[in-house]
Amino acid sequence: EIQMTQSPSSLSASLGDSVTITCQASQDIGNYLNWYQQKSGKAPNLLITEASNLGTGVPSRFSGSGSGTDFTFTIIGIQPEDIGTYYCQQFDKLPLTFGGGTKVEIK
Amino acid sequence: QVQLVQSGAEVKKPGASVKISCRASVETFTRYYIHWVRQAPGQTPEWMGAISPSGGSGTYAQRFQGRITVTRDTSTSTVYMDLSSLRSADTAVYYCARGPSAHTYFDHWGPGTLVSVS
Numbered sequence: 001e002i003q004m005t006q007s008p009s010s011l012s013a014s015l016g017d018s019v020t021i022t023c024q025a026s027q028d029i030g031n032y033l034n035w036y037q038q039k040s041g042k043a044p045n046l047l048i049t050e051a052s053n054l055g056t057g058v059p060s061r062f063s064g065s066g067s068g069t070d071f072t073f074t075i076i077g078i079q080p081e082d083i084g085t086y087y088c089q090q091f092d093k094l095p096l097t098f099g100g101g102t103k104v105e106i107k
Numbered sequence: 108q109v110q111l112v113q114s115g116a117e118v119k120k121p122g123a124s125v126k127i128s129c130r131a132s133v134e135t136f137t138r139y140y141i142h143w144v145r146q147a148p149g150q151t152p153e154w155m156g157a158i159s160p161s162g163g164s165g166t167y168a169q170r171f172q173g174r175i176t177v178t179r180d181t182s183t184s185t186v187y188m189d190l191s192s193l194r195s196a197d198t199a200v201y202y203c204a205r206g207p208s209a210h211t212y213f214d215h216w217g218p219g220t221l222v223s224v225s
Contacts, residue, residue: 043216
C-alpha cells in the first residue's frame with residue numbers, strides 16, 4: 001500500500017497570503033495524484049487531477065505541481081472560502097490512498 | 108445533472124451487517140465506476156472498493172476483503188455496499204463517489220451516510 005505523507009498538518013494564514021502544502025508518496029507514482037478540499041460536514045471536492053490539472057470550475061488561485069514522489073499544492077491569495085481541510089490522493093496503485101490532510105485556517 | 112443519492116443514517120450493533128445504497132443518474136450509472144470511500148470522525152478518507160459500469164464483481168481494498176460486497180441494480184441505477192461483521196472502528200461516514208475508472212479521481216460525491224456501531 002502506498003503511503004501518502006502530507007505536511008503541515010495545519011496552517012493559519014492571513015487573507016491574501018500564499019500557502020503551500022506538500023505531499024510525499026512512499027514510492028514513485030508518476031503524476032497520478034489528485035487534490036481535494038473538504039469543508040466541515042461535507043464530502044471532499046476535487047480541485048486538481050494528475051498533479052497539476054485544474055478541475056472544472058476551480059479558481060485559478062489553486063495550483064499543483066510535482067511528479068514521482070514529491071508534490072506541492074499552492075493557493076495564491078487565500079480567500080475566506082478556502083478554509084477547510086485539503087487532502088492529496090494517489091491513484092497509481094490500488095488501494096487508492098489519501099494523505100493525512102492539512103487543515104487551513106484564516107488568521 | 109450528476110446525482111448521487113445515498114440512503115439514510117444507520118445504527119448497528121457489533122457483529123451486524125449494514126447495506127448502504129447509492130442511486131445515480133443513468134448517465135453516471137452506465138458510464139462511470141462507483142467507488143466507496145469512508146471517513147471515520149476526524150480521520151482521513153479511506154478507499155474501500157469500487158464497481159465498474161459494466162458490472163461484474165467489485166474491486167476491494169485488501170483490508171476489507173471478506174467483509175465487503177458491492178453490487179449494482181441496473182433497473183434502478185443503484186449501487187449497494189454491504190459491510191459485514193461490524194465493529195466500533197467501522198463507525199464512519201460512508202460516501203459513494205464516481206470516477207472514470209478504478210484508478211482515478213472522484214469528481215462527484217454523494218452526501219454521505221453515517222453508520223454508527225455501538
